[in-house]
Amino acid sequence: MSLRQIEPKQRGFLIVNSHPEGAARTVRDQWESIPARTDGRRPVALVLGHSAGYGLATVLAGLRRHGVRGVGVAFEAPDTGRRTAGAGWYRTAAAAALAAEHGHDMRFVNADAFSADAKTRIADLLERHYGPVDHLVYSLAAPRRTDPDTGEVHHSVIKPLGAAYEAPSLDFSADEPAVAWTRIEPGTDAEARATAAVMGGDDWALWVRALAARRLLADGFTTTALTYVGSEVTAPVYREGTIGAAKEHLEQTARELAGSPLLKERNGRAFTVVAGAAVTQASSAIPSIALYTAFLRTVLGEAGFRTTAEQAADLWDQLEGRTPLVLDGEGRIRLDGWELDARVQDRVRELWADPRRGLDAARSGADWFMGQVRALYGWDVPGVDYARPAETDVPWPVRP
Structure with missing residues (x-):
């Protein structure tokens, strides 16, 4: 037990501690926002990167709308006594509690999904409890990856290519959000290759091959x-x-997987899914994304800005054949039409052309963005009593 009073420790977008009750409440709120519908088959799903962003939304929408069974994998830090557990740890506990409450068969594993050991552990778990996988959803975001064959550690970077990048960004270091200017020098070819090694399709393909080697790819x-x-x-x-x-490497991997004998012999499919803008722990670290998202939210309003849960529900309905696949000319599933609508982007560009004046018009969007960032860590969530001590030592959900 570790019942203690905690307050957010924040510098700009960086928040280094989490509130367990606030994080749990965001999961329940997201769950309740998804229309329930679990008639029909209950497919087996493996979701890699289940504890945040689109990965979390995919788990919740899959459970809520299709009664999926299976495994979620994430790599989260526990409570240390000096620092709380990561918000994803608390979100996982909340997601597991909701799954159990509603009679769903879902297990959650805390592991480095990039490692060979994790692939073996998850395959063993699937083999014991679920059998072949109908859906593998790959939603991993990480700053580094160790190549399981060579042991080389690759580090991803956020840099332009070819020329330096100068653009407005959103600064939250003062009492009120303000526009600052960002300059980033171009990345090298080596940095581009390293970023692709972390965030491209290499590990995704390894997961498919690992499941195939254990005969864990279902027909279809x-x-x-x-x-x-x-x-x-x-x-x-x-x-x-x-x-x-x-991302181009990821998309090339999708094409290679779709044409591979491993999938063809199972009538299998492989897609990249182009999601719309969202406030996630990963996206908030990208320069200018905060300001762009604040402008986008201002233009669209609450009703027009589609949540990760709404998009995940659409994705599951397409994958399970309840609605037609929405594919572009490159064979990618598109969930981002609402964001890239020409009229929406025209208005965003108007705000971007004079960002300081644009921020004056989009003050509510900037405040919303920062509120969303804080909610990622469980802070400022309506209905949570932050004056009361919270239990920070929450166990990871383990099922026999």
């Missing part, structure tokens, strides 16, 4: 990996930068 097996395209406004630091190079 489908695997998806989350990606992002975004606006031309952020393209120099995202789609045209080192991250974009990694």
Whole structure:
């Protein structure tokens, strides 16, 4: 037991501690926002990166709408006594409690999904409890990855390619959000390759091969990996930068997997899924994304800005055949039409052209963005009594 009074420790977008009750409440709120519908089959799913962002939304929507069974994998730090557990740890405990409460068969594993050991452990678990996998969802985001064959540690970077990047960004260091200017020098070819080694498709392909080697690909097996395209406004630091190079590698991997004998012999499918903008722990670290997202939220309003849960519910309905697949010319599943609507982007560009004046018009969007960042760590969540001591030593959910 570790019942203690905690307060947020924040510097800019960086928050180094989490509130367990606040994090749990965000999971329950997200769960309740997803329309329930669990008729039909209950497919087996393996979700890699289940504890945050689109990975978490995919687990919750899969459970809520399709009664999926299976395993979620994430790598989260426990409570140390000096620092709380990571917010993803607390979100996992909450997701497991909801799954059990509603009679769903889902297990959660805390492991480095990049490692060979994790692939063996998860395959053993699937073999014992679930059998072949219908859906493998790949939603991992990490700053580094150790190559399981060579032992080399690859580090990802967020840099433009070809030329330096100068653009407005959102600064939360003062009492009120303000516009600052960011300059990032271009990345090298080696940095682009390292970023692709972390965030590209190498590990995704290893997971598919590991499951195939254990005969754990179901007939009609489908695997998806989350990606992002975004606006031309952020393209120099995202789609045209080192991250974009990694995403192109991911998309090439999807094409290679789709055409591979491993999937063809199972009538399998492989897609990248282009999601829309979201406030996640990963996205908040990318320069200019905060300001762009604040402008986007201002233009769309609460009703038009689609949540990760709404997008995940759409994705599951497409994958399970309840609605047609929405594919682009490159064979990617698109969930981002609401963001890239021409009229929406025209208005965002108007705000971006004069960012300080744009921020004056988008003050509510900036405040919303920072509130969303704090909620990622369980802070400022409605209905939570932060004046009361909280139990920070929450056990990871373990099932026999």
